[in-house]
Amino acid sequence: MLVASNLVKSYKRNAHVVKVLQGVDLDIQEGEFLSIVGASGSGKSTLLHLLGTLDRPDAGTVSLDRKRIDTLGARERDRLRNSTFGFIFQFYHLLPELTALGNVMMPAMVGHSMFNWWGSRQEARKRATEMLERVGLGHRLNHKPRELSGGEMQRTAIARALVSKPRILFADEPTGNLDAESGEEIVKLLRGMNREQDVTILMVTHNLELVRHSDRVVRMAGGKLEMGFKFAGSGSKLVEKLELAGST
Ligand code: ADP
Ligand code: MG
Numbered sequence: 001m002l003v004a005s006n007l008v009k010s011y012k013r014n015a016h017v018v019k020v021l022q023g024v025d026l027d028i029q030e031g032e033f034l035s036i037v038g039a040s041g042s043g044k045s046t047l048l049h050l051l052g053t054l055d056r057p058d059a060g061t062v063s064l065d066r067k068r069i070d071t072l073g074a075r076e077r078d079r080l081r082n083s084t085f086g087f088i089f090q091f092y093h094l095l096p097e098l099t100a101l102g103n104v105m106m107p108a109m110v111g112h113s114m115f116n117w118w119g120s121r122q123e124a125r126k127r128a129t130e131m132l133e134r135v136g137l138g139h140r141l142n143h144k145p146r147e148l149s150g151g152e153m154q155r156t157a158i159a160r161a162l163v164s165k166p167r168i169l170f171a172d173e174p175t176g177n178l179d180a181e182s183g184e185e186i187v188k189l190l191r192g193m194n195r196e197q198d199v200t201i202l203m204v205t206h207n208l209e210l211v212r213h214s215d216r217v218v219r220m221a222g223g224k225l226e227m228g229f230k231f232a233g234s235g236s237k238l239v240e241k242l243e244l245a246g247s248t
Helices: 044-051 074-083 100-109 114-134 150-162 180-196 235-244
Strands: 002-013 016-028 033-037 059-064 085-089 168-172 200-204 216-221 224-230
Touching (some): 002 044, 016 044, 016 224, 033 044, 044 200, 074 085, 085 150, 100 114, 150 180
Parallel strands (some): 033 216, 168 200
C-alpha cells in the first residue's frame, strides 16, 4: 500500500551535511503493524516524516496505492494528512486548554463551514465520545491533559488520531515517555485498533519488548533499513535475534 523507494535525505548543519537516509526501501502492506527500531539518531523519525508527507526526500519516491505522494503540493498533502494518515508522538501534542473530548473533536471541527457548524459539532461530539470510550477513557471526557496520566494522554492522542478513520497511523516512540506497564498497555491498544479498525500501523520504538506485539520489525542502521523479521507467534525468539544484531 505504502512504498518507499531509494529514499535519500540529508540535513545541512552549518558548513557540513549530515547524511541521514542513504537509500531506504520499504514496502508496507495494508493492514500490517510494522515496527521500526534503531539507535537514537539513526533516522527513524526522518523516515516517518517522509512517509507521512511531513517532509520531502532529496531523492527517491514515496507512493500510496502506486501513486506518488512525495511530489504532491502543499494542499494535497494537507488533505492526505487529515484524511488518510494519523499521527501520534512521544509527547502527545494535546492542546492544554481543551478537555480530552475537545482534543478528540478538534480534527472533525477543523474545515467545517459555520453554516453546518452545529450539526457537525453534534456528530463530532458523538464520534469523539465513542472513540474515547473505546480507548478506555469514557470516565475522563472532561479532564484536561494536565489532569491525565501519561498513558491517558497517549490514549487521548490515539483517539484523536483515529477518530477520522485514517488508513495509516504513524506512531513515533509512542511509549517513549511512559513506564513499562503503561507502554505495554498502549501497544496492546494499538494492536487492538489495528485489528478492529483495519488501520495499518507504523511504529517507531526503542523498546524491543514491545515489538513482539507487531507483525514485523525492521531496523534502521547506516542510513538504510535492514531486512526485517516477521513475527508468527514466536516473537520472543526474534527479539533475542535482534538484540544479538545489536539494536538500540
Ligand atoms: P531518530 O528518530 O532515529 O532518533 P532522527 O531522524 O530524528 O533520528 O535524526 C537523524 C539525524 O538527523 C540526527 O543526527 C539528527 O540530529 C539529524 N536531524 C534530524 N532532523 C534535523 C533537522 N531538522 N535539522 C538538522 N538535523 C536534523
Ligand atoms: Mg526520533
